[in-house]
Amino acid sequence: MKKVLLLAYKDLRSDARSKEIVPAMAVFSLCLTFLFSITLPDGAGRAPLPVPVAGAASVRELAGTYLWVSIFFASIIGFGRTAASDSQGSRIEGLLLTTVDPAQIFFGRVAANFVFLCLVEVALMPFFILFLSVPASLLWPELLLIALLTNAGLAATGSLFGAASQFARAKDLVLPLLMFPIMLPVVLGASRLTSQLMSFGSVGPEARWFILIGVFDIVLLGIGAVTYEFVVQE
Amino acid sequence: MKSARLTPLALLASAAMLAGVFAIFFVMPDAEPPHGIVYRIIFIHVPSAWIAYLAFAVVLVGSIAHLRNGSKKMDWLAHASAEVGVLFTAICLVTGMVWAKPLWGAFWVWEPRLTLTFVLLLIYLGYLVFRAMGGDQERTSRIAAVIGITGFATIPLIHFAVDWYRGHHPGRAVIRPGGDFQLEPEMVATLFAMVAVFTVLYATLLALRIRLAGTAAQLEALR
Numbered sequence: 082m083k084k085v086l087l088l089a090y091k092d093l094r095s096d097a098r099s100k101e102i103v104p105a106m107a108v109f110s111l112c113l114t115f116l117f118s119i120t121l122p123d124g125a126g127r128a129p130l131p132v133p134v135a136g137a138a139s140v141r142e143l144a145g146t147y148l149w150v151s152i153f154f155a156s157i158i159g160f161g162r163t164a165a166s167d168s169q170g171s172r173i174e175g176l177l178l179t180t181v182d183p184a185q186i187f188f189g190r191v192a193a194n195f196v197f198l199c200l201v202e203v204a205l206m207p208f209f210i211l212f213l214s215v216p217a218s219l220l221w222p223e224l225l226l227i228a229l230l231t232n233a234g235l236a237a238t239g240s241l242f243g244a245a246s247q248f249a250r251a252k253d254l255v256l257p258l259l260m261f262p263i264m265l266p267v268v269l270g271a272s273r274l275t276s277q278l279m280s281f282g283s284v285g286p287e288a289r290w291f292i293l294i295g296v297f298d299i300v301l302l303g304i305g306a307v308t309y310e311f312v313v314q315e
Numbered sequence: 316m317k318s319a320r321l322t323p324l325a326l327l328a329s330a331a332m333l334a335g336v337f338a339i340f341f342v343m344p345d346a347e348p349p350h351g352i353v354y355r356i357i358f359i360h361v362p363s364a365w366i367a368y369l370a371f372a373v374v375l376v377g378s379i380a381h382l383r384n385g386s387k388k389m390d391w392l393a394h395a396s397a398e399v400g401v402l403f404t405a406i407c408l409v410t411g412m413v414w415a416k417p418l419w420g421a422f423w424v425w426e427p428r429l430t431l432t433f434v435l436l437l438i439y440l441g442y443l444v445f446r447a448m449g450g451d452q453e454r455t456s457r458i459a460a461v462i463g464i465t466g467f468a469t470i471p472l473i474h475f476a477v478d479w480y481r482g483h484h485p486g487r488a489v490i491r492p493g494g495d496f497q498l499e500p501e502m503v504a505t506l507f508a509m510v511a512v513f514t515v516l517y518a519t520l521l522a523l524r525i526r527l528a529g530t531a532a533q534l535e536a537l538r
Contacts, residue, residue, distance in 0.1 A: 289479070304465050
């Protein structure tokens, strides 16, 4: 555990020193949130609930999807970058020569990516609330749990496939292709939970998504721990 | 010599497919309206879906075996099975769309099973794209195996996700795929026979593709 924390600290410091990952991810997700909100009808966020027109999706339902799609895209950019910096200068190869277990390197990377996502979300949240006229009081504290679970799943998948994509010729193309279909349960779950929260103030019957995302996190962390060594091995 | 061994399998697959198609069009009676003649597509659609799942399970087995002992043959098996699986997933989706149009009124609806099949197609297309873009052969095979394992492991989760996500959709109530459609015993027998025929076809394509991979590897070694 201590080694994992140390590795995570190393990853955080080296990536923070380059000063490009979190700002780029945050600005990118902000751009997407801006684009999504500007394309909505005027004042749509304050639309009365339930939706007056049967069959029409409420804007608050869409807002949950917009939030997580923005973060998902930003995560693809960020994780591609962190994986690229890992593969530059043979950092991982160097670590593999020490007594560190590949699974520990993986967990360290996941922890660092997890922190980056949390920082991006903290930066994005005020704009999300502002642009989409989301009632902030409805979000607390369930959104924190949604974010923590979702970030874990995104970080686990991104760390595994980020490392995997580094050995393909067109790295930046491969990562989203690999990540998107696999991440579907988490992105669908997070957006449904968030939409529910914003429409009704509680997750209610949709709470089962927490279990699904939690199981996803465990499965991906498990697969990553076992298979990371095959991905980074020379 | 190897081709001589494969010829009987290929002949068997062709003969069985011909017999199957004959049975579908000339032996099977029309169904009750609105299924009419369109229902015949299930004899292609259902076996394709079965082969898709079988093929992706084989990818999983080949991937695990490759990671355990580094066997090249297992890697070829996984790669070949992914290619054949993607082909049959596409056939399954297209035949499903053709069937959906008269029955549901649209070629595409976000019905959970359809969505899951589409996501499967995306996962294994990504797998094939990665293999096509890989650099070092050994490493590409290893990483592809990891992708094959992860892809298959998430299928149950994706299944629940797409089912729950669209579960409350009002469209769901009118869409009951196959729910109101009873098959006659002879249709069920034909369906099972077609599943067997498709399995032989799958085995043939798989064997041919693995042989091709072997030849490609030999050629690479000679260079």
